[in-house]
Amino acid sequence: MEQVPNGIRLATVLRFVDVATDALSAAREEIDALNVYPVPDGDTGTNMFLTFSAARDAVREASEGGNDLVAGLAAFRRAALLSARGNSGVILSQMLGALAHRLERAAPGEETAHVMADAMRLATEASYEAVAVPVEGTILTVARAASDRAVALVRDAEGPVTPSELFTAAAAAAREALALTPTQLKVLADAGVVDAGGRGLCVVLDAAERVLTGRHPVSEPGHHKTPRIPVRVPEDELSEGGPSYEVMFLLDAADEAAVGVLRSELAALGDSLVVVGGEDLWNVHVHVDDVGAAIEAGIRAGRPHRIRVTHFAEQVAEHRHRDASLTGRKVVAVTFGDGLRDLFAAAGALVVEAGVGRRPSTGEILAAIEESGAAEVVVMPNDPDSLRVAEIAARTAEDGGQVRVAVIPTQAQVQGLAAIAVHEPGRSFEQDVLEMTATARHARHGAVTVAARQAFTTAGPCEVGDVLGVIEGDFAIIGSDLFEVASGVVGRLLGAGGELVTLVSGCDEHAAALAERCAAWVEETYPLADVVVYEGGQERYPLLMSVE
Numbered sequence: 001m002e003q004v005p006n007g008i009r010l011a012t013v014l015r016f017v018d019v020a021t022d023a024l025s026a027a028r029e030e031i032d033a034l035n036v037y038p039v040p041d042g043d044t045g046t047n048m049f050l051t052f053s054a055a056r057d058a059v060r061e062a063s064e065g066g067n068d069l070v071a072g073l074a075a076f077r078r079a080a081l082l083s084a085r086g087n088s089g090v091i092l093s094q095m096l097g098a099l100a101h102r103l104e105r106a107a108p109g110e111e112t113a114h115v116m117a118d119a120m121r122l123a124t125e126a127s128y129e130a131v132a133v134p135v136e137g138t139i140l141t142v143a144r145a146a147s148d149r150a151v152a153l154v155r156d157a158e159g160p161v162t163p164s165e166l167f168t169a170a171a172a173a174a175r176e177a178l179a180l181t182p183t184q185l186k187v188l189a190d191a192g193v194v195d196a197g198g199r200g201l202c203v204v205l206d207a208a209e210r211v212l213t214g215r216h217p218v219s220e221p222g223h224h225k226t227p228r229i230p231v232r233v234p235e236d237e238l239s240e241g242g243p244s245y246e247v248m249f250l251l252d253a254a255d256e257a258a259v260g261v262l263r264s265e266l267a268a269l270g271d272s273l274v275v276v277g278g279e280d281l282w283n284v285h286v287h288v289d290d291v292g293a294a295i296e297a298g299i300r301a302g303r304p305h306r307i308r309v310t311h312f313a314e315q316v317a318e319h320r321h322r323d324a325s326l327t328g329r330k331v332v333a334v335t336f337g338d339g340l341r342d343l344f345a346a347a348g349a350l351v352v353e354a355g356v357g358r359r360p361s362t363g364e365i366l367a368a369i370e371e372s373g374a375a376e377v378v379v380m381p382n383d384p385d386s387l388r389v390a391e392i393a394a395r396t397a398e399d400g401g402q403v404r405v406a407v408i409p410t411q412a413q414v415q416g417l418a419a420i421a422v423h424e425p426g427r428s429f430e431q432d433v434l435e436m437t438a439t440a441r442h443a444r445h446g447a448v449t450v451a452a453r454q455a456f457t458t459a460g461p462c463e464v465g466d467v468l469g470v471i472e473g474d475f476a477i478i479g480s481d482l483f484e485v486a487s488g489v490v491g492r493l494l495g496a497g498g499e500l501v502t503l504v505s506g507c508d509e510h511a512a513a514l515a516e517r518c519a520a521w522v523e524e525t526y527p528l529a530d531v532v533v534y535e536g537g538q539e540r541y542p543l544l545m546s547v548e
Contacts (some may be wrong), residue, residue, distance in 0.1 A: 008103060008112060010069045012211065017056035017076070020207035021362070024049040025396045027203045034196035037138070037187045038087060038272045038287065044196035047086030049396065052204070054083035057361045057389060073100040082250065083363060087272050088197035090248075090285045091127050091139055094276035095201075098126035113161040117154040120147035120170065132263060132273035137184030139197030145177030146170040146205055149538050152247055164212035171205040178202050228248075243270045243287040246310040247294045251282040253302025262301035269293055329425045329432070330374035333416055334360050334382045334390070337507065337538035340413050345418045355539065359386050365393035368403060376429045378436065379407045382416040384473065406433040406479035410440045411473060413536065414502055414546035416442035444496065445546045446471045446489040448482060482514055486543050487521050494526055498547035501529050504536035511542040518543065 024031075024045070031045025058079030059072045077097035078251035084093035102119035124147040126410060128134050150170040154161050181195040182188040188195060209215070253259050259275065266273050270288035277283050284304070288294045292310050333349040335341040341351050350368050352360045365386075369377050377397070381390040387409055394405035406429070410416045419436040427435070447470040451462045457475035464466060469477030476492065477506040479485040490501060501522050505515035512535060519531045529547075536544060 008069065008106065008115070010063060012074060013069065013072065015077075016060055016061060016208055016211045019054075019211050020204050021049070021053045021056045021392065023203045023207045023210075024052055024200065025392055026399065027200070028396060029149065029399050031196050031200050034193045034199055036191045036193060037185060037195065038135075043086055044088045045200060047084075047089035048092050048197070048200040050361075050366070051080055051089040052096070053362035053389070053392065054363045055080035055093075055096060057359065061359060069413060070104050073104050076100050078220060078281075080275055081281065083361065084276070084283050084285075085248070086246070087274060087285055088139055088200060088493055090274045090276055090283055091197065092200070092204075093283060094126050094130045094274075095123040095143060095532055097122040097276070111154075111160065112163050113154050116163060117147070117150040120150050123147065126276075130274050130276045132267045133271070133273075135185065136193050137181040137188060139201050141181065142174050142177045142195070142201050143197035146174040146201075149173035152448075156529050164209070167205065167208045167212050171202070171209040173197075174202045174205050186335045200346045238499045239413065243272075243289050244311060245289065245291050246272075246285070246287055247291055247307070248283070248285045248309075249295070249298055249307040251277075251284050251302045251304050252280060253282060254280045255302070258301040262297055265297040265300075268292060269297070293439045327372050329376040329378070329429065330372040331378045331380065331420060331423055332365065332368045332372065333380045333420065334365070334386050336383070336413060337536045339535040339537035340504065341537075343417065343534055343536070344420065347423070349420060354383070354386065358421075359383070360389065362389040362393045362396070365390050366396055369393060369403065372407060377403060377405045378423070378433060379405060380397040380410045380416040380419060380440075381407065382410045382413045387411075404429060408433065408437050408440055412445040412447075412544065412546070413538070414445045414504060414544050415440040415443045417502060417504075417534075418546060418548055439548070442500070443546045443548050444472065444493045445544070446476075446493055447541045447544045448489060449541050450482075482510075482542060483517055483521075486518050486545070490518060490522060490545055490547070491525070493527065493545065493547040494522075496547075499529060501526075501531045502546045502548075503531065503533045504535060504538070504544040505533070506538045506540070506542045506544070508542045514543055518545075 024465060028045040028049045031048065032043060035044040038252050055076045059076040062075035063072045077100040080093040080096040084090040099119045102122050103115065106115045124143045127140055127143055131140065134140055153166060153169050178194050178198045181198055185195065263273065263275050266286045268289055270286050272287040274285040275282055284298060286294055295304060331349040332352060333344040334352045334354055335344050336354050340352055345351050350372055352364050352368050354360045365379065369379065377388050380393055381387045390407050394407050397403050397405050410417055410419060420438040422435050424432055424437045449468050449470065451464055451466040451468055454463055459475040459478050462478050467479045467482050467485040468475050469485040471489060471492060477485050477488045503515045503518055505511040515533050519533050522529055522531045525536065538544065
């Protein structure tokens, strides 16, 4: 890939976000167990993982087919803001946003280590500014230790500092600061743990060091195998004298003065107040007793949306009893179209909706797995680009409890339809997964689409408006007539034999007629094959098809 003027490469950024996401996934349960401050609700690791994984998904999507580092970083920081969850997740999003913004503004010729050290400094300052009442012994302290060490290294060095040297020093400083957090915050000392948010930040910095040096950093002893901390919950309140609810929402507000007023009003209502964002979009987090007053304050400041309210006592009780209540088996399916959504839902699947230009995030798939309440879950991504996030979500769900999760590597919606048709909860989990996987793999799939730009494909050059026939993910036919190309694709799929042809029409106004015409052609040309037609409603592809 082309190197940008400041020496920071998109390939390195993509490698880092992958490694950091995987590391947060692996450390999620440990970090959740450390979570005793500000509220012992056991979700800090989960919130930081979901925040970071959504940002990772966004930068990967933005970088597809190009090498625009600035666009990728902009997508990264916006996704972190939109997806931030919980106190530490919101603070992490502010850090990531400030870091990415500084990298976007790096001047040509600026020394890479200087840019990174300054970015870390700005990220720490932004995180302190976002918190209404900064508390030492938390993620803030760990961030400041890391950025101070990085700035000092660049400032005092007699020669150039490499990025690997910078992050090695910063990560070490973060680990040292983390070990001292129990001396700064009594609740940590009483529980015998380090700060959960600080531990999560160390995981991210360790990932950066690993990417740049190839070494696995060694954390302080005892940080990785912390037992889950038992929490006693009174009948109505999580802790005596503390707010009962966590309120979070996104806020559209162009007037920064109004946001300042909102900060003051929320600070008077509760604690753990964090407001991050800018450019007309803000993420608001606060712990309160009066949920209505917090939301009304948001309405006065702008337009609150994605409002999420969590009752702490109920959340902890849910964590305590979740594993014991898991029963049965569920299927989670990613879908691309209203009709396909309804088809999978009618077959009993929990649906995660996606669309053109928007793949599901790891957090969305993980949420579907956890909300299923099932002891066994089968996930079908139904799209090659969603396979990795599905696998990460599955591994994270299994790490966090007693649920068993299997991902069937379905590459297309029609493969998913074939697989769910043979799903049988009465079978053993292994046998059910085996049958669904085998059926999906034996379902040869194709599609037709219309070229949006001039390109050279595996079938040859195409012009805007050409009809493209796709077989097993590769372009195989180029033509000018939808029916001719569609029937050509079906014919090739049937060339290897088959008993059942499935046709799924898209949202185009002529798609339904195309599907019916193709069905009639199959019945006439291949009288021994059965044909079923569904209305899928998918964009971009007038017709999807499979042969079994």
